[in-house]
Amino acid sequence: MFHPMALRAIYSPVRAIYTKRESSTDLYDDVMSDLSPTVAAILLTGGKSERMGHDKSQLIVEGSTLAVRTARLLRLVVETAVEVGPGVSGFPTTLEEPPGGGPLAALTSGCRALRDRGHAGGALVVACDLPLLSESLLRLLVEWESPGSIVPVVQERPQPLCARWSAQDLDAAGPMFTRGVRSLQHLVAQTDVVLLGESEWGIVAHEGQFSDVDTPEDVQRLGLTMT
DSSP states (O other): OOOHHHHHHHOOOOOOOOSSOOOGGGTTTTOOSOOBSSOEEEEEOOOOOTTTSSOGGGEEETTEEHHHHHHHHHHTTBSOEEEESSSOSSSOEEOOSSTTOOHHHHHHHHHHHHHHTTOOSOEEEEESOOTTOOHHHHHHHHHOSOSSOEEEEETTEEOTTEEEEOHHHHHHHHHHHHTTOOOTHHHHTSTTOEEEOHHHHTTTOOGGGGOOOOSHHHHHHHTOEEO
16 A cells, blocks of 8 residues: 655656667566556557647657657556557557547557456556656556556646556446547546545656647657657
8 A cells, every 4th residue: 555655765756768769679678577467558659649740659758759668667567568559669559449539449449459468457548648757657556556547637637648547447438439428538537536636646756747748849848859
């Protein structure tokens, strides 16, 4: 069980993961052994990037593309992971069904891929466009003691694409989509969801870790580059 004072001692601030450019084939080198067998991960890389004008997953952060960097962080905390997208992370890949169906459709496809691989539990669901994301935040979500979903809240806004979703809520996503639901906020409203405020996630992270990259101005502000 997490205790706030213990967390302060365990987790350090965000740090650089790479000192050189790495390819997706490097993902499984030097992976830590402290991995969760009960929580998997779904990495979303298939967004349209319309406001960016380029594929956001290919932005360079700390020598790696965003997709590879995020995959590397996930591999530090979970045993099983899949990518929903074009196959740019090094993870086993599935495609969003239907194409262009949005994040709820992508989550549903990711859940199906995990079930096909024999994982019946919950999963982190993480968008690949979070350049300041840290292992510490992901580990907090994985290890938070609750059977339900864990969704951080930043400035009163839930963050469903940087969250841990329970098996029950993952399995509910497909029927929701079939009924015409498209917003992830319907999942956030599920009764087993635990909303984490800054007093809880702030022990290991800062608000910037939830900031996504949507526009060229965001790229310039954060000092990122394209491949």
